[in-house]
Amino acid sequence: MTGFLTLQGKRALITGGTQGAGAATLALFRELGAEVLTSARNRPGDLPEEMFVAADLTTPAGCETVAAAVRDRLGGVDILVHMLGGSSAPGGGFAALGEAEWQAELNLNLMPAVRLDRALLPGMVARGAGVVVHVTSIQRLLPLPEATTGYAAAKAALSAYSKSLSKEVAPKGVRVVRVAPGWIATEASLRLAERLAAEAGTDLEDGKRRIMASLGGIPLGRPSAPAEIANLIAFLASDRAASITGTEHVIDGGTVPTV
Structure with missing residues (x-):
């Protein structure tokens, strides 16, 4: 295959695309020719209104709002990138995490991907083509007991879910891959x-x-720089990676010390 990497003509939803590595991914997708939509609770002033949906993706209603906007504005998606994630849990180990903290970690780091996949994957399957990128974390392999137990567990759940999903939909033409960043x-x-x-x-x-x-x-x-994360995601989402599915791609500067 010759020529430069391109996403020309692709329709993409990138969650968490208003800051950090998400914003870098959104910018690169646009540069490579994709039609892109993203969401957050509030729109940054430098992001065009037609590319944005205001929604709280930690709720079922927010996910449905975004899925409906994807159908109305894009007519579906070819690429779905789940960048949304993070943690506001307090430090202090397992004893500091009550019901509310655990639910918050799952609602931010696992359930938006599950809900949006459930809403948008059927369209990909019907077309026999599409790519889903779940952004996990090396924390699923290297949890920090003092600070990231809930976040790491939620990302581990996302990774296991992603692997199962890849096995289900790969025969139907849809690729599902994971990107696991370290410190960005x-x-x-x-x-x-x-x-x-x-x-x-x-x-x-x-x-x-x-x-x-x-x-x-x-x-x-x-x-890692945000743009480096974006470069990896763009490659995996492109036709250059047409036989890559079900795998997790670590980008951490060598942090994970095991094979």
């Missing part, structure tokens, strides 16, 4: 580095080193 240099993660540095009376670089140390080290010596 987003504005939020850099704010964390700044806070850690301030608490220690050091500088930003020391704050970054502290985050890397908490992960057991990053052999590459730095976090």
Whole structure:
């Protein structure tokens, strides 16, 4: 196959596409020719209104709002990228996580993908073509007991769900893949580095080193850039990756220490 990577003519929904790696993915998809829709509770001022749906994807009603907008505006999707995720759970280990905290982790990191797949995958299956990308996390392999137990468990559930889904729909022409990032240099993660540095009376670089140390080290010596995550997702979503399905692709600078 010759020529540059392209998503020309593809219709895509990217959840969590208003900041961080999600925003980088949305921008790259547009650059590569895709017609893109994304969602959040509030629209950023620099995002065109026709590309945005206001919705709370942690709720069934919010997912249905976005699915309906996809059908009305795009007529369905060829690519579905589940970038939405994160955690607001308190530190303190398992005892700090009550019913509300556990439900919040699942409602943010697992259920939006389940609900939107359920709403939009039938259209892909009917056409016999499509790609679903679930963004998981290396935390499913390296949970931090003090801070990410709920998040890691939800991402592990997302990964298992994704693998099962891939086996079901691959014979029907739909590919399902996973992307598992490590630490990404987003504005939020850099704010964390700044806070850690301030608490220690050091500088930003020391704050970054502290985050890397908490992960057991990053052999590459730095976090991934949002654009690097976007590059991997765009390749996997493209026709260049036509025989890749059911797999998880780790992008973590070498953080995971096992084979």
